[in-house]
């Protein structure tokens with residue numbers, strides 16, 4: 001059942017307490033309560049997703065930006081690599097978490113991404129081959145909203161039978177065919193890739209979205225939670241924030257963390273529940289390290305400095321933050337048939353951030369890497385991504401008052417920069433410091449410059465002739481590599497893919513935060529299941545990999561506690 005008042009919870013002991021009903025949290029809630037013997041409580045800071053239109057209608061997704069009651073309205077610290085700009089850094093604060101507010105682009109990642117994970121953590125459980133069943137278990141391909149024939153746009157064979165619904169866009173845009181035809185024309189540099197979920201992501205593809213056949217968002221709340229809310233072994237408490245985990249004892253010289261403390265406001269009363277088996281933290285890349293540090297799990301010296309008694313010394317908590325920097329390349333086009341016309345005539349913002357219908361994952365030439373180690377996971381993983389939007393996508397530059405544009409967004413998907421999440425205060429309701437450290441590694445700048453040049457090369461193909469009339473905006477004016485790099489520092493924003501602040505590592509490694517079963521090192525009774533455990537950010541959109549990791553983790557837990 002769903003509760004909004006902590007005092008009304010029927011029990012103070014549950015077998016499992018899941019913290020965060022976000023993307024991963026709802027997978028855990030669903031899979032664990034399939035076993036009628038387990039009692040499960042989920043505690044979520046945000047509100048109910050039912051009836052919140054912005055989380056249902058795909059085109060409304062961008063309108064929940066940048067300040068909204070269904071978001072953690074976070075911002076970064078000034079970004080050294082971006083001329084000290086501060087970026088919006090929001091996350092979903094609602095049932096479904098970020099899967100309820102994201103832009104719905106779905107990619108499962110490349111085989112190389114997962115094989116690199118397995119190698120790094122020295123456990124083949126995480127290889128692409130061994131994770132395949134969990135990918136297939138998490139999502140399924142459904143017809144698009146307009147039920148058009150999708151032959152040649154997607155390969156049904158590489159799709160699964162899970163609850164998250166995936167479809168190609170249900171409305172064509174003017175540029176879709178131009179993008180695909182350009183790929184055929186320039187196939188050696190920009191090959192066509194029939195399906196980005198094949199394990200090899202390289203090439204230009206039709207976008208796949210977490211959208212059902214009725215054109216509604218498919219989130220972890222709609223796919224995994226809503227239909228099971230009436231299970232008698234599941235309670236869900238919303239509008240309640242977990243403030244810390246409390247040590248409940250010690251066993252084999254390891255502290256046990258099975259007590260969860262929570263509150264509805266900074267000054268409000270604290271409540272607590274106890275997990276008989278495990279606490280499962282699913283609060284995402286920003287909040288998971290925050291809760292760990294507030295609980296005395298983190299770098300002992302830093303914790304002491306801020307006034308928290310360290311219990312477990314794990315210096316990597318909050319470190320290794322990785323994310324994909326993205327920027328917009330604008331072109332003026334010779335048509336009135338873009339989303340800008342809608343925006344200019346109605347003055348409404350619905351279409352300003354036109355979602356893309358096509359994308360490409362691509363690799364740079366060896367010369368761009370300057371002889372340093374390749375930051376990508378392998379030949380099936382991209383260094384950069386291009387996302388094509390049929391209108392002026394607002395990222396760092398405001399929408400012009402008139403005109404028609406297309407946008408090619410470029411993102412560095414194999415970044416070398418590493419940032420951090422640190423505590424700004426011991427108040428759990430205060431936001432932590434968030435530093436994705438965008439473009440602090442010079443290789444990321446080189447890859448972004450190569451990506452911008454690749455876009456310019458792509459639009460020399462014949463389908464764009466007479467259609468694109470000029471480049472536009474700050475980046476449009478940049479010509480030399482130095483100018484493109486400078487315009488990148490002005491143009492980069494986040495694509496909201498932060499990962500790896502509680503990274504997985506081999507069980508006896510001195511680095512990392514969780515072992516390969518996702519148990520927090522040096523503790524008993526505490527597991528983490530969300531994007532924070534990724535050993536390296538995948539070269540793709542992150543929601544797919546979160547579902548895969550959560551499905552994998554649910555099976556670990558079921559087999560360990562049955």
Ligand SMILES: Cc1cc2nc3c(=O)[nH]c(=O)nc-3n(C[C@H](O)[C@H](O)[C@H](O)COP(=O)(O)OP(=O)(O)OC[C@H]3O[C@@H](n4cnc5c(N)ncnc54)[C@H](O)[C@@H]3O)c2cc1C
Nearest residue numbers: 020022023024045097098102103104105242284531541543
């Ligand atoms: C605006 C935006 C656009 C994006 N676009 C895309 C996209 O197009 N494609 C894609 O693949 N990915 C996209 N992403 C990223 C993707 O959605 C995330 O990587 C993924 O959803 C993260 O899942 P998670 O389970 O780690 O965390 P989340 O889904 O964020 O879940 C964390 C949950 O924990 C709750 N929580 C946090 N702290 C507490 C606390 N103290 N107490 C109780 N509850 C708490 C949160 O409210 C939230 O519900 C986007 C993200 C955003 C924010």
